[in-house]
Amino acid sequence: MASSETQPGRTGTADLAGLEAGLDALETKEAAERLPVGRILVTKVLPPIVAIGLVLAIWQLVYVAEVQPDYLLPSPLDVGDEFAEMWRQGTLFEYIWTSVSRGILGFLIAVTVGTPLGLVVARVKLVRAAIGPVLTGLQSLPSIAWVPAAIIWFGLTNGTIYAVVLLGAVPSIANGIVSGVDQIPPLYLRAGRMLGARGLTSVRHVLLPAALPGYLAGLKQGWAFSWRSLMAAELIVQSPSLGTGLGQLMEGFRTMQNMSGVLATIILILVVGVAIDLLFFSPLERRVLRSRGLLARVA
Amino acid sequence: MALALDKPGSDGGTETEFAVRLDHVSKSFGRPGKQQLVLDDISLDVAPGEFVTLIGASGCGKSTLLNLTAGLDAASAGTIAVPGGRPALMFQEHALFPWLTAGRNIELALRLRGVPKNERGPEAERLLTLVRLTGAYGKRVHELSGGMRQRVALARALAQDSRLLLMDEPFAALDAITRDVLHEELTRIWNETGVSVLFVTHNVREAVRLAQRVILLSSRPGRIVHEWRVGIDQPRRIEDAEVSALSVEITERLREEIRRHGQQ
Numbered sequence A: 001m002a003s004s005e006t007q008p009g010r011t012g013t014a015d016l017a018g019l020e021a022g023l024d025a026l027e028t029k030e031a032a033e034r035l036p037v038g039r040i041l042v043t044k045v046l047p048p049i050v051a052i053g054l055v056l057a058i059w060q061l062v063y064v065a066e067v068q069p070d071y072l073l074p075s076p077l078d079v080g081d082e083f084a085e086m087w088r089q090g091t092l093f094e095y096i097w098t099s100v101s102r103g104i105l106g107f108l109i110a111v112t113v114g115t116p117l118g119l120v121v122a123r124v125k126l127v128r129a130a131i132g133p134v135l136t137g138l139q140s141l142p143s144i145a146w147v148p149a150a151i152i153w154f155g156l157t158n159g160t161i162y163a164v165v166l167l168g169a170v171p172s173i174a175n176g177i178v179s180g181v182d183q184i185p186p187l188y189l190r191a192g193r194m195l196g197a198r199g200l201t202s203v204r205h206v207l208l209p210a211a212l213p214g215y216l217a218g219l220k221q222g223w224a225f226s227w228r229s230l231m232a233a234e235l236i237v238q239s240p241s242l243g244t245g246l247g248q249l250m251e252g253f254r255t256m257q258n259m260s261g262v263l264a265t266i267i268l269i270l271v272v273g274v275a276i277d278l279l280f281f282s283p284l285e286r287r288v289l290r291s292r293g294l295l296a297r298v299a
Numbered sequence B: 001m002a003l004a005l006d007k008p009g010s011d012g013g014t015e016t017e018f019a020v021r022l023d024h025v026s027k028s029f030g031r032p033g034k035q036q037l038v039l040d041d042i043s044l045d046v047a048p049g050e051f052v053t054l055i056g057a058s059g060c061g062k063s064t065l066l067n068l069t070a071g072l073d074a075a076s077a078g079t080i081a082v083p084g085g086r087p088a089l090m091f092q093e094h095a096l097f098p099w100l101t102a103g104r105n106i107e108l109a110l111r112l113r114g115v116p117k118n119e120r121g122p123e124a125e126r127l128l129t130l131v132r133l134t135g136a137y138g139k140r141v142h143e144l145s146g147g148m149r150q151r152v153a154l155a156r157a158l159a160q161d162s163r164l165l166l167m168d169e170p171f172a173a174l175d176a177i178t179r180d181v182l183h184e185e186l187t188r189i190w191n192e193t194g195v196s197v198l199f200v201t202h203n204v205r206e207a208v209r210l211a212q213r214v215i216l217l218s219s220r221p222g223r224i225v226h227e228w229r230v231g232i233d234q235p236r237r238i239e240d241a242e243v244s245a246l247s248v249e250i251t252e253r254l255r256e257e258i259r260r261h262g263q264q
C-alpha cells in the first residue's frame, strides 16, 4: 500500500531477522532447571521431620519428668498405642473416611454455592452493597456458633453437620472470588473488550481465568473452614445413626477419660487437614502461579 | 523536507474514503459543574491504508482520543465513525493474558472474531510468523522479552483482522535497539497488510520515522495544532538526516506549545 513498497532496504531482511533473533536470545530468560531430588529431600523434607522429632522428644522428656500424672499427660508411645489399636480393629480408616467424605462433600456443595454467589457480589454493585459486608462479617463468625441453631432446625442429623460446614465455608469461598475479581488489572478487561468479549464470553475467557489465583486462595481457605466447621459439628452432633467421624471419636474418648485417645484423634485431624492442603491445594496453587510467572523458583 | 506526498493509492477493496473519521469530537471528565475539558473540537480523518501518528505532550489527551475511537469510552460531543467495524487497539503495556500461551492469546482473538476452530491454529502460526516469532507459540507471556511481548501483542491485534489499528505508545517501554527493529517490522507489516494505523507517541522521531502524516496535539485542552505530511521514502531509518530535520521542526513547534502554557 505504501508508495515505496519494493525499494531495497538499507537493512536487508536477513540482517533484520538476525538482529531480532539476537535480541530475542539475549532477552529471553533461561528456564530454571529443576532441583535435584537429593536437594529437595534436604531442603524440603528433612526440616519438618526434624521439627516433629524435636516435639516428640520434648514431649517424652516432660513425660519422664512426671510434670503431670499419666492420665493427664500420656507419653507419645501411649498415643501411638491408640493408633495401633485402631489399626488392629480396622476402624482407623473408617473413622477418617467418614469425616473426610463429609468434609469433601460439604466443601463441594460450598464451592457450588459460593462461586456464583461470589461472582454476583463481585460484579453487581447493588448486591455487593447489600450483602458484601455481611459476607465478610460471616467469615469471622466461628462456625461453632451455628451448631445450636442448626440442631434446632435439623435435629441430630447429617443436615445439621452439612449446614454448619456450609455456613463456615461458603463465605470464605465467595470472598475469595470477590477479591480475585477485584484484583484483576482493568487492562485485561479492556483488552478483552477490544477483542470482542462481551457478557458471558467475557466472564468465561477473561474474568474467570484472570481471577483464578484469588479464587484458588479462597478455595484453599474454604477447605480449611470446611474441615474446621466439620470437626466442631461432629464433636457436638452425636447419634448412632450418624456413624463415627473423627469428632465423634474424640467425644467418645473424652467421655471415657481416655487422654491418649483424645490426643491421637487431634493428631489425626491435624494430619488430614494438612495432607489435603499439601497434596491437593498447594500443588494446584503453585502450578497456576508458576505458569503465570507469579512465583519465582527459589534457588 | 516535509514534501507533499501523494496518498498511497488504495489498491482495491476499500469502499469508504476514510478508515476513521472524528467529527468535532470533544471530551470532558469530571462531575457537571467542575469539568475538565480534555479534548476540544477534534476533527480528523485517517484514509484507508494511511499511517498517521499523533504526538503531543504528556497528559494532552492522546490516550483519551484512542479510547474514544476504540469505543472504550464515549465522547462528550461530536461523532466518531469507523466504517470498517471494531478497530484493534494495542496498549502501551502488552495486555497479553498471562494465563494463556502466546499462541493461545492469538487464538482467543481469532475465536472471539468467529474463526472456526480448525482454522485457528494455522492462522495463529501464520500471524506469529508475520511478526517473526515462529517458535514462540507455546511460550508463556512471562517467558518472553519485552520486545517479543509487543510483537505477540501486535500479532493478536492483527488477528482481529480489523481495517484500523490503533496503537497507544506501544514501544515506549522498549530499549532503543529493540524499538528500532520493531519500527522496521511495523512498517513491513503495514506494507504487507494495508491496514490503516493511528499511532500515538510522544517521541517525535518515532512519529516521523513511521508516519505518512504527523498530527500535533496541544495540551489542556487537546486541540489539533498542526499537521505535517512526511514525504520521506520508506524504508527510513530513525537516524536519517531527513527524519532528523523534520523532527527538529516538529519538536520546535511542540516546545512552543508547551512554553505557551507557562506564560498563561
Ligand SMILES: Nc1ncnc2c1ncn2[C@@H]1O[C@H](COP(=O)(O)OP(=O)(O)OP(=O)(O)O)[C@@H](O)[C@H]1O
Binding pocket: B029, B030, B038, B056, B057, B058, B059, B060, B061, B062, B063, B064, B065, B202
Ligand atoms: N477517566 C478519567 N477521569 C478523569 N480524568 C481523566 C480520565 N482519563 C484521563 N483523564 C485526564 O485527561 C487528561 C489526558 O489524559 P490522557 O491519558 O489521554 O493523556 P495522554 O496524552 O495519553 O498522556 P500520556 O502521554 O502521559 O500517556 C489527563 O489530564 C488526565 O488526567
Ligand SMILES: [Mg+2]
Binding pocket: B062, B063, B064, B168
Ligand atoms: Mg497515554
